[in-house]
Amino acid sequence: MKERLTDAKAKLRRxxxxxxxxxxxxxxxxxxxxxxxxxxxxxxxxxxxxxPNLARLDGELGSS
Known part of the structure; x- marks a missing residue:
C-alpha cells in the first residue's frame, strides 16, 4: 500500500x-x-x- 501511494505521488509530480x-x-x-x-x-x-469514490464525488460537484 505504501508503495502504491509513493508511486501515485511520483506520477503526480511528473x-x-x-x-x-x-x-x-x-x-x-x-x-x-x-x-x-x-x-x-x-x-x-x-x-x-x-x-473514496472520487468519480461519484466529481460528478456531484460538477453538476452543481
Missing part, C-alpha cells in the same frame, strides 16, 4: 513537471484524475478506511 515544461494540462486530465483516485485509495487503505 505530471506537474510536464505542465511546467509546456505540456497542455488538458492532455493530462484523465491520467491525473486516475492517479489522484489511486492515491486516495492507497491513503484510505493505509488508514484502514474504505477507498
Amino acid at each position: 505530471f506537474q513537471a510536464a505542465i511546467v515544461a509546456g505540456v497542455d494540462p488538458a492532455a493530462l486530465v484523465d491520467a491525473s484524475n486516475a492517479t489522484e483516485e489511486q492515491r486516495a485509495a492507497a491513503r484510505a487503505e493505509l488508514n484502514g478506511l474504505p477507498a
Whole structure:
C-alpha cells in the first residue's frame, strides 16, 4: 500500500513537471484524475478506511 501511494505521488509530480515544461494540462486530465483516485485509495487503505469514490464525488460537484 505504501508503495502504491509513493508511486501515485511520483506520477503526480511528473505530471506537474510536464505542465511546467509546456505540456497542455488538458492532455493530462484523465491520467491525473486516475492517479489522484489511486492515491486516495492507497491513503484510505493505509488508514484502514474504505477507498473514496472520487468519480461519484466529481460528478456531484460538477453538476452543481
